[in-house]
Amino acid sequence: MLLETQDLAYTYPAGKQEILHEINIRFRPGEIAAITGDNGCGKTTLTKLLVGILRPGTGRICLGGNDIAAMSLAEIGRQIAYVFQNPAQQIFCTSVEQEIGYGLKNLGLGRNEIEQRISHYLDYFELSEYRQTFPLSLSQGEKQRLMLAAVLAMHPRYVILDEPTTGLDIYRRKLLGDYLLRIKKDGYGVIFVSHQVKFIKAYADRVIRIEDGRLSDGRGDCG
Amino acid sequence: MRELDPRSKLLMVICISTLAIVYQDPWKLLLLLLCTILMLAWLDSGWLSRMHALAKILPLLALLFLLQCLFTRQGVPLLSIHGINVLTDQGLAMGLGVMLRIIIIIMSAMILLSSSERDFLLALVQWRIPYEIAFMVMVGLHFLPILREEALNVYYAVQMRGTELQKISARLKIKLYTRMLLPIISGAIYRAEQMAIAMDARAFRAYPQRSYMRRLKLKKRDYFLQITMVLLSVILLI
Known part of the structure; x- marks a missing residue:
C-alpha cells in the first residue's frame, strides 16, 4: 500500500508564503525514509500533512490510491501512526498498559486479543516492568518506546516519527534505530524527520531533503 | 499612535x-x-x-x-x-x-x-503592582498560545488512536476531554518548573530592589x- 503525495503545496492560514511547493514523494512499506533539511524548511509540516492533521492547500495525499482528505483522523490513524517530537503530548492514560490498550479498544478487538497485543508490545519494547507505571513518570526514551508500542499495537501500515532522536543519548539512539530496523523487517513503512546525519546514514534506506519547501533533487522517489 | x-x-x-x-x-x-x-x-x-x-x-x-x-x-x-x-x-x-x-x-x-507585552509589564510595575505579579500575568499570557498548541496536539493524538470524536456519546466525550487534561497540565507544570529554575539561575528576586533599563x-x-x-x-x- 503506497503512501504518496501528488503536487502537494501548503500555506499556513495566517501566512502569505507557501511553506511547501510541488512535493511529489512515494513511500513504501518495508522501507525507512528519512526527511531532513534546515530548520523551518517544512519537514514537520510535511509529516502533519501526511497524517491529515493539516489539510493541503493544493495537491493531494493518497494512501493505497485513496485521497486521505476523505478520511477522518481516526481512519487515517489506523493506517498511519504518528509519534510527535515530544511523545509526552500523546500520553493521556494513567498506566502504560492502558496507554497501549486505548487504541486497541477503539479498533473493537476482543479482550484476549487486546491482552495478547499489550503483552507482546510491552515485551517488544522492553517495557514489561513498567506495565502499571504512570506513563508521564517515564524517561524521555521510555515515553518514546511507549508511544511506538501504543501506535504499532494498532498494526498501522506506516509509522511517522518527528525528530525521534531529540534528547536521546548515543545508546538510546542506537536502541531506537534497532527498533526501527525491527519494525521495518516486520513490513511497516517508517518515515522519520531528523537532523542527525549519523543516525540517518545508519538507518535510513532513503533520504528526502527539503530545501526552502521543495525537494532538493526535485524527486521524492530516488533511492 | x-x-x-x-x-x-x-x-x-x-x-x-x-x-x-x-x-x-x-x-x-x-x-x-x-x-x-x-x-x-x-x-x-x-x-x-x-x-x-x-x-x-x-x-x-x-x-x-x-x-x-x-x-x-x-x-x-x-x-x-x-x-x-x-x-x-x-x-x-x-x-x-x-x-x-x-x-x-x-x-x-x-x-x-x-x-508590546514588555511595555505592559513596565506599566503595571509603575502602577506599583509588585514585579512578581506583573511578571506572572505576562508569562501567563505568553504561555497561552503554547498551551493551545499542546491541547491541539493531544486532541489530534486521541483521534489518531482511533477515536471518532464526532460519533461518541456526550458522556464519553466529557470523560475523554478530562483525560486529555492530563498531558496538558503535566506539560504546564513541567514548563513552570523549568522556567522557575531558569529564572532563579538569572537571579530573579535575589535582591529586593530591581532596576529597569527603561522607564515609561x-x-x-x-x-x-x-x-x-x-x-x-x-x-x-x-
Whole structure:
C-alpha cells in the first residue's frame, strides 16, 4: 500500500508564503525514509500533512490510491501512526498498559486479543516492568518506546516519527534505530524527520531533503 | 499612535469594559461599540486583521442571544406560539445586550495589541503592582498560545488512536476531554518548573530592589486622555 503525495503545496492560514511547493514523494512499506533539511524548511509540516492533521492547500495525499482528505483522523490513524517530537503530548492514560490498550479498544478487538497485543508490545519494547507505571513518570526514551508500542499495537501500515532522536543519548539512539530496523523487517513503512546525519546514514534506506519547501533533487522517489 | 503610553491604553480598556458591564440598554451599548471601533481605528492596532477571532465566537454569541431571548419572560410579548410567549421586548433587549457586551469587551482588549507585552509589564510595575505579579500575568499570557498548541496536539493524538470524536456519546466525550487534561497540565507544570529554575539561575528576586533599563513617561496627550476617559466614564455612570 503506497503512501504518496501528488503536487502537494501548503500555506499556513495566517501566512502569505507557501511553506511547501510541488512535493511529489512515494513511500513504501518495508522501507525507512528519512526527511531532513534546515530548520523551518517544512519537514514537520510535511509529516502533519501526511497524517491529515493539516489539510493541503493544493495537491493531494493518497494512501493505497485513496485521497486521505476523505478520511477522518481516526481512519487515517489506523493506517498511519504518528509519534510527535515530544511523545509526552500523546500520553493521556494513567498506566502504560492502558496507554497501549486505548487504541486497541477503539479498533473493537476482543479482550484476549487486546491482552495478547499489550503483552507482546510491552515485551517488544522492553517495557514489561513498567506495565502499571504512570506513563508521564517515564524517561524521555521510555515515553518514546511507549508511544511506538501504543501506535504499532494498532498494526498501522506506516509509522511517522518527528525528530525521534531529540534528547536521546548515543545508546538510546542506537536502541531506537534497532527498533526501527525491527519494525521495518516486520513490513511497516517508517518515515522519520531528523537532523542527525549519523543516525540517518545508519538507518535510513532513503533520504528526502527539503530545501526552502521543495525537494532538493526535485524527486521524492530516488533511492 | 503606538507611542501612546500603555497605562493610557490599559485605562481605556478598563473604562470601556466597566461601561459595557454596567450598561443594560442595547442602544447605549451600540454607541459604546461604535466608540470602541473609532478608538481602535485611531490607535491603528491592526485590529481589522484580528477580526477573524471574533468571527469564530459568533455561534456562541448567537446561542447566548437565543437563550436570553427565550428565557426572559418579562416585558411586552413580541411573538407567541400557542399562547406561550416565545419572545418579549425585554428578552430581545437582554439578548442584544449580552451579545454587544461581549463584543465590546473583546474589541476593547484589542486596544492592547498596539503595545508590546514588555511595555505592559513596565506599566503595571509603575502602577506599583509588585514585579512578581506583573511578571506572572505576562508569562501567563505568553504561555497561552503554547498551551493551545499542546491541547491541539493531544486532541489530534486521541483521534489518531482511533477515536471518532464526532460519533461518541456526550458522556464519553466529557470523560475523554478530562483525560486529555492530563498531558496538558503535566506539560504546564513541567514548563513552570523549568522556567522557575531558569529564572532563579538569572537571579530573579535575589535582591529586593530591581532596576529597569527603561522607564515609561506620561506625555501631555496621555494626561489629557486619562483624565478625559475617567471623567467621561464617571459622568456616564452617574
